[in-house]
Amino acid sequence: MNTMRTGLLMAALMGLFLAVGYVIGREQGMVIAFIMAAGMNLFAYWNADKMVLRMYGARQVDRQSAPEFYDLIEDLARNAGLPMPKVYIIDNPQPNAFATGRNPQNAAVAATTGLLQLLSRDEIAGVMAHELAHVKNRDTLVMTMTAIIAGAISMLANFGMLFGGSRNRDNPFGAIGMILLVVLAPLAAMLVQMAISRTREYGADRGGAVISGQPLALASALAKISGAAQRIENRTAEANPATAHMFIINPLSGARMDNLFSTHPNPRNRIEALQRMDREMGGGATASQQPTGPWSSARPQAPGPWG
Template sequence: MSFFKTTMLLGLMTGLLMVIGGLLGGSRGVVIFFVIAAVMNFFSYWFSDKIVLRAYGAQELDAASAPELYSIVNELAHSAAIPMPRLYLIDSDTPNAFATGRNTHHAAVAVTRGIMRICTREELKGVIGHELSHVTNHDILTSSIAATMAGAVMMIGTMVRWGAIFGLGGRDNEEGGLPGLLVAGILAPIAATLIQLAISRTREYQADASGAALTHNPLYLASALRKLEAANERLPMDASPATAHLFIVNPLSAKGMSRLFSTHPPIEERIHRLEQMSSGQIGQG
């Protein structure tokens, strides 16, 4: 299923870029953007994790630099029967975390300085259990590729809009022309949003349940989620909308109408489900 979703995402991205290329330059634009898409697909598959980690200035940690966190990750990775993932620190006071990589043998977990400061050992176990469940559930590749692609599409959209503003589209009767620039400039950010929405909210519920089973205590994660939601509301993270879906809680403001387009399910519902698991009302994992 993970391979199918990844293939579909790569195909969708290729198709969208070819449409944008056609609007900009007709048949010639389709060919050019097909080549761009092929290069993007290659780099997204092999290097999406490195791109995301570098975007947040993540620094690798080891047992010496973060002994408690390292021991938690090592313990849970052993319980999950997966190799110890690489561990990274993001220098941000906003508490959050994400997992990335293309498979269980090339996985990484990144945490912010803020989450290490405000969470207890048990709460950190809940968070790490959730992130390792993304690894074992095989959805980190799709999420990492989506982040890379959404960022690229948003960048293309920005370039196209500036091109339209400065009249780089040429005459209206040429292939593409100014109308093509305007349409493509509007289409690109919409395409990035669609890529974001393709990352189903259900994966967060699944990772919550699997993480609860891994740590044997759903309330560890429930307690952490309460702290993370409150802290992110007070101090939103300087995060890119293209990568927001990677984090355990939405690092961006998700109020009003924007909640309808959030890649994360409501925190209160996630906590409610975890509490039901703890009381035995619903099964774990």
């Protein structure tokens, strides 16, 4: 169901992009828009993962430089039936993590030092299993493509305002219509992108809980890092908000509500879904697995094993 919904949303996003091209330049504009989208997605397919990792200053680690973390990823990848991804650590105090790569054979997972310091081993396993679920579902490629198309829609709409718009006699919308296009087209693209992102997050939560076998450990991790992410600024993410959807929790300040403009579902809803999943699996939560943070009275655990 989620796959079908994602496909329909991506089709809507691509249709919006072509429609913007048509409004600006009729058939010729639509062809140009299609060529632009194809070229940008081709570039992103081969280079987006390297660009993002470089942007965040991620350093690759191996069994010698980070034995506990590397071995944990190896165990989780084996559970998920995935090839061993490249493993990165980002020197950033905000607890967070993301996955990238065009396919499971060329995947990478990254965690911040803040995440490794804050969480217990089981919670870290839940978070990284979530990221491996993204890899297994090929969400990393889907989200890269949607971000590229959404950004291209904004660029194309502004291009049309500057160089097309009211000077194009064949344009039935005129100057007012072009102004509306510049405002509404990027907004619509953003809403579709957010819907795709939130759909994939729920799917990765479920997949991560299966891979790690501990839904409540992931729920506890979400509670902890969502609260910390609101207090600790991620300056790189703030400077590059188009990458926010990649993280397990929105890294941008002020994103505290499950609204139309959030790249992620409300953490409360995700935690409740994981708690239901644990009950369905017949799990019995221990005190250390109970979610902590703004939605729980459970006592916080000690800093993570690699903090």
